[in-house]
Amino acid sequence: MLLATVLALTAAILHASWNLLVKQSTDRRLALWGQFTIGGAISAVVLAIWFLSASPPDVAWGWAIASGATHVPYLMLLSRAYDRGDFSMSYPIVRGAGALAAAAGGVLLLNDSLSSTSTIGIVIAVLGLFVLAKSGSWHVVGAALAVASTIAVYSVVDGHGTRQSQPVAYALALNIAAAIFVSLYASVHSRKQMIPTLKAHWKVMSVAGAFSTVAYILVMIAYRHAPVGYVASLRESSVVIAAFAGWKMLDEGDHKRRIASAAIVLAGLVVLVIGG
Numbered sequence: 001m002l003l004a005t006v007l008a009l010t011a012a013i014l015h016a017s018w019n020l021l022v023k024q025s026t027d028r029r030l031a032l033w034g035q036f037t038i039g040g041a042i043s044a045v046v047l048a049i050w051f052l053s054a055s056p057p058d059v060a061w062g063w064a065i066a067s068g069a070t071h072v073p074y075l076m077l078l079s080r081a082y083d084r085g086d087f088s089m090s091y092p093i094v095r096g097a098g099a100l101a102a103a104a105g106g107v108l109l110l111n112d113s114l115s116s117t118s119t120i121g122i123v124i125a126v127l128g129l130f131v132l133a134k135s136g137s138w139h140v141v142g143a144a145l146a147v148a149s150t151i152a153v154y155s156v157v158d159g160h161g162t163r164q165s166q167p168v169a170y171a172l173a174l175n176i177a178a179a180i181f182v183s184l185y186a187s188v189h190s191r192k193q194m195i196p197t198l199k200a201h202w203k204v205m206s207v208a209g210a211f212s213t214v215a216y217i218l219v220m221i222a223y224r225h226a227p228v229g230y231v232a233s234l235r236e237s238s239v240v241i242a243a244f245a246g247w248k249m250l251d252e253g254d255h256k257r258r259i260a261s262a263a264i265v266l267a268g269l270v271v272l273v274i275g276g
Helices: 002-024 028-053 061-084 087-109 116-133 138-163 167-189 191-223 228-235 238-248 255-275
Strands: none
Touching: 002 028, 002 061, 002 087, 002 191, 002 228, 002 238, 028 061, 028 167, 028 191, 061 087, 061 138, 061 167, 087 116, 087 138, 087 228, 087 238, 087 255, 116 255, 138 167, 138 191, 138 228, 167 191, 191 228, 228 255, 238 255
16 A cells, blocks of 8 residues: 555656646647657557567556547546636646546445545545635636546546556556547647647657656556555645645635645545555
8 A cells, every 4th residue: 555655646746747737838738639649659669669578468458448538538628627727726626526536436336445534534635625616616617527527437447457457558558549549639620730839849748748657657556556546536635736836836816725725635635545
C-alpha cells in the first residue's frame, strides 16, 4: 500500500502540472490533442523497443482501446470546462467528483473493497468539493461534473485492463489508443490548425505529453497494489496544487474559499491513507 501511495502522489504532481499548461494555452482543445499525440508517439516508441528487445508483455488491448476511445469525450469536455471556469474551481471538481465515481465503480464492478475509515476519508474529501462547488455557477460546475463522468468510466476500464496486463505496457498501449482516437477527432474538427499549432507549441506540448505519460504509468502500477478507489482518490491530492496554482500563477479570485476547500479535501485524503 505504501508503494501505491507514493506512486499516486507523484502522479498527482505531474497531473496538476500538465493540466495547468493546458489551462494556460490559447486553444485548449488543440493543446490537449498535441499533448496526447506526443504522449502516444513516445509510448509507441517505448512499446516497440520493448517488444523487439524482450519477450512481449501481456497487454489487454481491448480494454486499452476502450479507454482510449473514452478519452475523446474527456478531451472535449475538459477543454470546455477550462474555457468556462477558473482552474482552481474546475480542476478540483473534475478530479474529486471523478475519484468518487471511480471508487463507486471499483466497488460495484471490480469487487474492490474499502475500509470504513477509507470510506470516511472519501466522504470528507467530497464534502470539501461541495464547499467549493457552492461558490460556482452551474454553468461552470456542470461542465466540470461532465468531465468527471468520463474519468469514472475510463478509471474502471483501466482497472480491468491493468489487472489483465503488465501495468506499464498497458499504460503505453492506452496512450497509443488515446492518441489515435483524439487525432481522428481533431482531424475532423480542426484539421487546418493541427500542424501549425504543433509547430508553434511543440515544446510545451512535449512537456505536457511526457508528464501525462509518466503520471499514467505510475497510476497503472499503483492499481496493481491497491483498490481503484484508493488510488484514484489519493491521486486527487493534485487539487491542493491546483488551488494554489490558480491563486499564485493565474491570479484567480476567491482564493480563501478555494484553498479552504482544498484543505478539507486534503484532510479527507489523509484519513483515506490511514484507512488503507
